[in-house]
Amino acid sequence: MQDSILKFEQLVNENASSIPKMSKEALEFKPLGKWSKKEILGHLTDSAIHNLVRFTEIHYLEKPYHHRPYNQIDLVNLNQYQQMDIEQLTQLWFSVNKQIMRIMESVDEKALEYKIILSDSSVIELKFLMTDYVEHLEHHINQIKS
Incomplete structure (x- = not known):
């Protein structure tokens, strides 16, 4: 788990400063049928928000925890990330991820084994959900940087 946390911290810290330095054209270019780099960052923000809720709720809700999916495409459109200022978007993404880091760093070994039931009825553990998040x-960071 520690390796995932270190990778996570590096990804967030490095990219919070480098993404806003990218050109507006590069950030807003939308390949046909795909998200722009800004929209990908917006998707990562939505993912962070939903996973922050999951990573905290699992500690106090009835076990096993039931994972609730969300509509990624609708959220990117509804939140209008393409029109959002890149500094503001990056700060939002950074702040939510810093809170997730605090949660990950403080979670104990027993909690990492908490069971999570996915929408397809398969079962995973919190540790998998956290490492998969990273x-x-x-x-997606690699997509933004490419």
């Missing part, structure tokens, strides 16, 4: 973040 992998998801890295995947």
Whole structure:
């Protein structure tokens, strides 16, 4: 888990300063049928918000925890990330992820084994959800940087 936390911290800290330095054209260019780099960052913000709720709720709601999916495309459109100031968007993404880092750093070994039931009825543990969150973040950061 510690390796995931270190990777997570590095991804967030490095990219919070580098993303706003990208050109407006690069950030807002939308390939046909795909998200712009700004919208990808917006998607990562939505993911952070939803996962922050999951990573905290699991500690006080009835076990096993039931994972609730969300509509990623609708959220990116409704939140109008394409029109949002990149500094403001980056700060929002950064702040929510800093809080997730605090949660990850303080979670105990027993809690990492909490069971989570996904919408397809498969079962995972909190540790998997947290490490998968970091992998998801890295995947999309690589898309933004490419």
